[in-house]
Amino acid sequence: MTLTPADLRTLASRAEALTAEVRAIVAGAQERDSLAAAGHAADWLARGAEDLLRAAADLARLQAQPCGMPWAVCPEHGNTLASSAGVSTCRVCRRTWTYGRPGEPCREPVAWKVIDRAGTETRMCDGHVLGARAATEGATFVRLIAGEG
Template structure:
């Protein structure tokens, strides 16, 4: 689960002094802890708007603020997440799947609001947009899951334990794949294999079985299907099975 980078909370900043407290962490790692008295004590909407603008100025950039109410109906505003640092480590499949959990939780919250509004004769006419919004989050989760799967395959290739040829193959028929719309299938009619991702667009990832050496003496390890393809295309090189210890 991602946590907000910035929080803006209304409350008492001193004895009998109502105001706003801004806390958070800039991308540089600098901690923010700032307070300000109410901007418009007698106009809540104007006060909130002014507080958000003040927070943007303190942070140094315009934020997208989300209004949050907890179970006790205490409100505050949140912006950004601790995963926003684009200079940090590369996201992992687990990071992507954490986004899936957030999307699923949001979908559940939307369905809950939809159900509550649908129970009233006065408000049930307004819920059709919520049904559409919740449905779109299903597609979001599916896209994130496919991304996490592709990232996992790329990371597996990096450690050298699987075939790292930068395009996929059919494990049985070799260089016979066709990819459209993010899906891939083997073009051999008798095969029937298909994959729910762009297998041509990511590194292979099949088990290592052969060593391929070209005419100049350069070599790499490959899977059975890529070795088979190399046998048909290689001029003056060799393709030899790996010893068990090298696989």
């Protein structure tokens, strides 16, 4: 079985529900003072839920697939890079990268699934989608959930 960020988010949701349930039981019990251990358990469950959400985000980052399109782009402005002496610079925001030279595949994470009119599916990053929206008539653009890449 392959663990996904969605699996971890589901577990976190279950831990949050258990936390709420334990806290409600403790709050409504007449023996509240003798249920201090249950209150502490609810705190541990809440911390566990937070840790699971952090782990889901970490796993999503680790599983992110690079775009791989045969040219690099600025993730915010698209095909606006100029390269010189091994450094690529966005002509709009002036952000720089030490990768992205012509012919080098894009390293930005996949964030979109683009399906053209013929049904061909291509996965690409935010920056490449900017250009694809302008150049691809009739295509469908689907935003992917983090870690779905």
